[in-house]
Amino acid sequence: MNQFLQMGANTVLSSPKGTITVSYEISNSIDISLTAFLLTDLDKVQGDSGIIFYNQPESSSGVATLMPSENVGNTKVHKINFNMSKAPEGISKIAITLTEDNSTGFSNVKNLKAEIGTDHTFIQLTPSSFTNENGIVVLELYLRNGQTKVKSIWRGFNSGLEGLCKNYGVEVETEEQNKPSEPKTIQKQTAKEPPQTVPKNNAMSLISLEKVKGKISLEKGQKPVIIEKTPEITATVSWKTGTDYDIYALVYTKNGKQIDVAMFGANGTPPLRSFGKGAVEHMGDVRRNSGPTKTEVIKLRLNNEILAVVPVVYSAQSNGTGSFYRYKVSMSIDNHNGTSVTISAKNANNNDRIYSCVPGILQNTSDGVIISPLELYSTPNSEHRPKLRMGSSGMVEVIMDEGPRNDYK
Numbered sequence: 001m002n003q004f005l006q007m008g009a010n011t012v013l014s015s016p017k018g019t020i021t022v023s024y025e026i027s028n029s030i031d032i033s034l035t036a037f038l039l040t041d042l043d044k045v046q047g048d049s050g051i052i053f054y055n056q057p058e059s060s061s062g063v064a065t066l067m068p069s070e071n072v073g074n075t076k077v078h079k080i081n082f083n084m085s086k087a088p089e090g091i092s093k094i095a096i097t098l099t100e101d102n103s104t105g106f107s108n109v110k111n112l113k114a115e116i117g118t119d120h121t122f123i124q125l126t127p128s129s130f131t132n133e134n135g136i137v138v139l140e141l142y143l144r145n146g147q148t149k150v151k152s153i154w155r156g157f158n159s160g161l162e163g164l165c166k167n168y169g170v171e172v173e174t175e176e177q178n179k180p181s182e183p184k185t186i187q188k189q190t191a192k193e194p195p196q197t198v199p200k201n202n203a204m205s206l207i208s209l210e211k212v213k214g215k216i217s218l219e220k221g222q223k224p225v226i227i228e229k230t231p232e233i234t235a236t237v238s239w240k241t242g243t244d245y246d247i248y249a250l251v252y253t254k255n256g257k258q259i260d261v262a263m264f265g266a267n268g269t270p271p272l273r274s275f276g277k278g279a280v281e282h283m284g285d286v287r288r289n290s291g292p293t294k295t296e297v298i299k300l301r302l303n304n305e306i307l308a309v310v311p312v313v314y315s316a317q318s319n320g321t322g323s324f325y326r327y328k329v330s331m332s333i334d335n336h337n338g339t340s341v342t343i344s345a346k347n348a349n350n351n352d353r354i355y356s357c358v359p360g361i362l363q364n365t366s367d368g369v370i371i372s373p374l375e376l377y378s379t380p381n382s383e384h385r386p387k388l389r390m391g392s393s394g395m396v397e398v399i400m401d402e403g404p405r406n407d408y409k
Contacts, residue, residue: 002121002122002123002124003121003122003123003124004123004124004125004126005123005124005125005150005152006152007125007127007128007152007153007154008151008152008153009151009152010149010150010151010152011123011149011150012147012148012149013116013118013121013123013141013147013148013149013150014118014119014121015118015119015148016083016084016085016148017081017082017083017084017085017118018081018082018116018117018118018119019079019080019081019082019116019117020079020080020081020082020096020114020115020116020139020141021077021078021079021114021115021116021117022034022077022078022079022096022098022112022113022114022138023072023075023076023077023078023111023112023113023114023115024075024076024109024110024111024112024113025074025075025076025109025110025111026071026074026075026076027108027109027110029102029104029108030100030102030104030108030109031100031101031102032076032078032098032099032100032101032109033053033054033098033099033101034053034066034069034078034080034096034097034098035051035052035053035097035098035099035161035164036051036052036053036064036066036080036094036095036096036097037050037051037052037094037095037097037164037168038050038051038052038059038063038064038087038088038091038093038094039091039092039093039094039095039168040090040091040092040093041092041093042169043093043095043167043168043169044168044169045168045169045170046090046091048394050091050168051170052064052065052066052080053066054066055367059088060088061086061087061088061091062083062086063082063083063084063086063087063088063091063094064080064081064082064083064094065080065081065082066078066079066080067079067080067081075111080096082094082141084141084143084148087143092142092143093140093141093142093143094140094141094142095137095139095140095153095168096114096137096138096139096140096141097135097136097137097138097164098135098136098138099134099135099136099160099161099164100133100134100135100160101134101160101161101223103134103160104134105130105131105132105133105134106130106133106134106136106156107129107130107131107132107133109130112126112127113125113126113127114126114138114139116139116150123150125138125139125152125154127154128154130156131156132158133156133157133158134157134158134159134160135156135157135158135159135160135161135162135163135164136154136155136156136157137153137154137155137157137164137167138153138154139151139152139153139154140153211225211226211227211228211367211368212225212226212227212339212341213227213228213338213339214338214339214340215339215340215342216339216340216341216342217341217342217343217344218341218342218343218360218371218373219343219344219346219373219375220346220347220373220374220375221373222373224363224370224371224372224373225341225370225371226365226367226368226369226370226371227333227335227339227341227368227369227371228335228337228339228368228369229302229335229364229368229369230335230336230337231301232299232300232301232336233299233300233301233302233333233334233335233336233362233369234297234298234299234300234333234334234336235249235297235298235300235309235311235331235332235333235362236295236296236297236298236331236332236334237295237296237297237311237313237329237330237331237359238293238294238295238329238330238331238332239293239294239295239313239328239329239330240293240294240326240328245294245296245313245314245315245329246262246263246264246285246296246313246314246315247282247296247297247298247311247312247313247314248260248261248262248263248264248282248311248312248314249261249262249280249282249298249309249310249311249312250309250310250312250385250386250388250398250403251275251276251280251306251308251309251310252306252307252308252309252310252388252390252396253305253306253307254304254305254306254307255305256390258387258388258403259272259275259280260272260385260403261273261274261275261280261281261282261298262282263282263284263285264406264407265406265407266385266403266404266405266406266407267404267405267406267407268404269385269404276303276305276306278299278301279300279301279302279303279305279306280298280299280300280301280306280309281298281299281301282296282297282298283296283297283298283299284296298311300362302364302369306364307363307364307390307396308361308362308363308364308388308396309361309362309364310358310360310361310362310386310388310396310398311331311358311359311360312356312357312358312385312386313329313331313345313356313357313358313359314355314356314357314406315355315356324345324348324354324357324377328344328345329344329345329348329357329359330342330343330344330345330359331343331359331360333360333362333369333371335369341371343359343360343371343373343375344359345357345359345375346375347375348375348377351380353380353381354377354378354379354380355378355381355382355383355406356377356378356382356385356386356400356401357375357376357377357378358374358375358376358377358386358398358400359373359374359375360372360373360374360375361374361396361398363395363396374398376398376400377400378400378401379400379401382400382401383405383406384401384402384403384404384405384406385403385404385405385406386398386399386400386401386402386403387399387402387403
């Protein structure tokens with residue numbers, strides 16, 4: 001039996017379990033992600049487990065499971081299975097949301113609709129038109145008097161995922177160009193419902209992580225990608241001949257330590273060419289020569305003890321001409337299985353007194369290697385290395401200029 005549910009209306013479902021399907025016409029200009037929020041009676045998440053998305057597709061209780069999206073002809077299809085009889089204690093509602101991650105807005109999305117299937121009953125939900133919204137609450141599943149009900153919402157947010165997170169009690173960090181700010185409190189929570197903190201750049205991207213193949217170019221501000229983790233991955237930094245950059249790698253381990261793999265030392269940090277029996281290995285310093293392009297290579301043989309690796313490009317004070325813009329610095333990550341990701345220093349300037357550049361960060365996960373384009377720069381005249389720390393979202397963060405001072409070269 002087919003039914004139609006108007007916006008704002010609600011109805012009882014014939015079963016506590018079923019499937020929600022969201023579909024729309026495929027377009028190269030739009031990129032939509034589906035996210036489910038598991039909510040209390042106060043419409044707030046309880047913590048990390050309260051968000052179901054690409055990188056966490058299933059709740060431990062089994063109340064919601066996000067399926068991989070599919071292309072069916074000219075239609076993109078997202079599905080999420082639910083079983084409200086498995087809702088954990090304190091959870092009484094699931095909000096199904098969409099975000100348009102290219103920031104073009106849902107006004108450009110054609111033939112958008114949602115459908116709920118339970119047993120042999122199908123309920124269709126169709127929205128009215130949208131304008132600049134890039135975040136939408138599609139519907140809510142909720143428990144009421146022992147029954148599972150659904151309400152058609154289709155409420156839009158102009159602030160995308162950030163607006164959705166704030167709406168459901170998730171704290172969002174803002175990030176300045178070179179240094180993340182401290183988390184700001186969005187709303188006081190009870191001890192039973194601690195807020196979850198999601199850095200803005202991670203929250204806006206990890207929800208819709210895309211596993212990529214082939215040659216990929218990333219720029220600062222673009223969402224991260226995930227590549228296949230192969231036995232050996234190389235991080236190659238290239239620049240035009242004319243200066244002598246030095247490349248080193250910062251490694252963040254499972255036990256919360258930072259290891260600097262560098263051919264030269266820093267205050268209290270001796271040189272170290274290789275770490276973890278070759279898990280991270282510098283392949284040697286390349287000095288000035290007559291070739292048009294210079295490169296230095298760091299090899300990665302990632303193991304479970306390594307959470308993240310951050311290649312750093314350094315121009316020592318003694319070089320005198322360190323502009324990352326003038327020498328066209330770029331970093332390429334290659335898994336030697338058909339995939340390479342390149343990040344270029346397109347936002348650099350001609351300041352010769354900016355000595356350190358962090359093109360990006362590699363996060364080591366069980367699903368693959370997440371590559372985020374950062375393109376961070378040290379403050380003028382700073383000789384201090386970056387420092388790594390674990391962020392409240394479970395992702396490693398880079399703090400510029402707070403590590404030890406590099407030895408004079």
